[in-house]
Amino acid sequence: MRWCRAVWLAWAVLPASAAITVTDDRGQALTLPQPAQRIVSLLPSLTEGLCALQACDRLVGVDRFSNWPAQVRQLPQLGGLEDTTIERLVRLQPDLVVAAVSARALGRLQALGIPVLALEPKSLADTRRVLDVLAQAIGKPGEGERLWAQIDQGVNAAAARVPPALRGQTVYFEVASAPYAAGASSFVGELLTRLQLVNVVPAAMGPFPKLNPEFVLRAQPAIVMATARAVAEMPGRPGWSALKALQAGRSCGFAEARYEMLVRPGPRLAEAAGLIADCLVTLDGRKP
């Protein structure tokens, strides 16, 4: 019987011999003769997705900003999001390139005959879909859903940890100091909603609106979230010292490295949710 199982195992781990067809975010269908073995990723969230799908060893090149997990930093870097070094990429002889929809290199790479998938997750639903597409492309069709189930579970667990006293409270999440806020329709906004917080910026205002600071002062959010540096300098802004949340110290200032997780719609969603939950627990613990 052992040889039966050996054969079955061998068959299970051999790459599927049938061709794979996937559709990317541009609506274009791509047919791969076999699961991708040499992959170049030009977007950090896609890099993370591939590694979460256990395909990290198939990566041969990444963009300059991909930095998780640590092993991808050893890979050849192929420029940023808009200035991909084409020749270096072509030298790596990838059989699949995944990049953002707006990447300028896509056209050139397609003209050179390299298979490309344009994927750019922007919301939770996007992330689920992108993970599924990636899983198909690497020949592990069910893995995407399975991973998503894990992530979803993780997010639910984080939501359960949110102290009851803080559920339903209003939150202001700043992404840039202009100030640009993360609205309810953005990816971070969706996370916050799952954690049962109410965003002061409604979905109608778009994913990343540039706000009049007065809006924030009027809204008087119960909790303020941003990078640690931004939170530190917020009281110095004209009028912002009147924010009760700042006065009471009900703010979450995330370190840069961890903040990255919050703005990258990728497989570390659960961890990101956990990060926010941790902060909320701390805030609750501070209450007298």
Add this chain to the structure above:
Amino acid sequence: MNRGSLSLARPADHPALTPGRLGALLALLAGLVGVLGLAAGSEGWSWAWAEDRALIQAIRAPRTLGALAAGALLGLAGALAQGLFRNPLADPFLLGSAAGAGLGVVLVLAAGSVLAAHLAWQPLGWLSQSGVVLAAFVGALGGVALTLLLAGGAARPLKLLLCGVVVGVLMGAVSDLLLMASPEALRGRQMFLLGTTGFLGWTALAWLAGALVLALPLALRFARVLDALVLGDASAASLGLSLPRLRLLLVALMALATGTAVSQAGLVGFVGLVAPHLVRRLVTVTHGPLLLLSAAAGAVLLGAADVAARSVIAPQELPVGVLTALFGGVYLLVLLRRQGSGA
């Protein structure tokens, strides 16, 4: 009154350097740049061309040739601008072509992402790639057309320049407003402003070469108009030239050359300014040879900048616009110092 002291540079007439010799020198340099361009790979200099044949054919060759062609277009446009406005520091972006191209790029990028945000899918992803090139070209021509419309034709150069400034400012403002609505377009626009030759393939080269083949002979044919303009508008008119129409044609040629170069390579600065200026410093020629030599000088400048962009920090690349700006800045600095001490 010796007006020579008011121009930025006191041209040094080298007796040994005739226009013919300068042309031969530039052709030689262009050939050298071409050869270097084929050897400048992502892993440093590689002269084993037999092994890299696929890479050379698919990537390095069209990119090098494309940089040469784009540089030639910018040099030509710069010479036209300097002749039309009788200003040795004019550049081809003066009449709103740069602002228009930038606005076109932002429009396309913003439309793509705004539509995606509202429709939750990306039907117009193709817009972001080939659409950008087309949008930049249309935008550049549109900017110049708007300037001509505002100025009421090309009759008065000063009014044309002022309208160009106005159009530039307005289009820049609209562009900035759009960027507020979709910050994702910022990335793309930033790269466009810096200029890049990294994505020039055979298709891009075909467009660039086509524009050059169209614009250069036409410009040469009408170069005498620029000569006559040296005497001033009134004198040129007294010699029997219908200036408004001729100027309009030259502006259109300038827009075509600039628009094509900018749509493929982004807003590469200083090539259009330095190439004709440098040629004029070296030789005394009428505008016919000047246009030709400026195109050649522009080709060499941008081609060399492209090779340098690839090889200085290989395997990374510098944006080519940074290098041309550096060179341009140093050139102007040297001129200023000579002006201060020598004039």
Add this chain to the structure above:
Amino acid sequence: MNRDAMLPLADTALLQAEGLGLVLGGRRVVDQVSLALAPGQWAALVGPNGAGKSSLLSLLAGLKLPDAGRVLLDGRPLADWPARARGQRLAWLSQQGEADGELAGADVVGLGRLPHQGLFGAPSAADAAAVQAAMAETASAAFAQRRLSALSGGERQRVLLARALAVQAPVLLLDEPTTHLDAPHQCALVRSLVQRARAGCAVLAVLHDLNLALAADRLLVLHQGRLVADGPPADAAVRQRLVAVFDNAFSVEGLATAGGTRWVAVPAL
């Protein structure tokens, strides 16, 4: 110099102005001016600053459209002339201030042949000869290979003059041609104009230097846009008007010389 090339078609006036008027910025700068330029004489146009001399010359050259009256060239209204044909019959020199560039002297003078060559025409032997002759006439042959911007004011003026002369047009309209020129070159210029006139051209030059103007065959005095005198300097009435227009800042004296009476302006200090 090929004199035959400059013989006019008939002995009538080459250029005529009838009741010319021009309003600029609400001000009447040319007012009811009528004159006729005949071949064989050279005329000097004088007047105080702001009298409208340059504007009148522009109107005569067809570079500005009059608000009243018309200009006839060879008997035909100027507006009916195609630009290039007009450029062959009428040469105009602007007041110095616009020409500046990196062209070589010979190329600048060569521009004077544009009306004959056309925009796309190649220079012929006749063109080269005309350029050479014009540069010799203004003593600017030495600047043939030097850039316009590298020349001094007087040298540039001579190159620009040569450009106007190279057109070999029967009608010459020159706006302040003696600017920047030193005395020897001023005299050479006047001699050149006299020569052209005798060969059958009609020459009109705006002059600041009254002594040179008083040597002309004909004096046209402009005051506040109106032509107040038109006749030879020998005519006492013309001289009187001239002095009056300049507020008696000078007096005109006659000097007896071997060649006849020469008129000079003596400042009333």
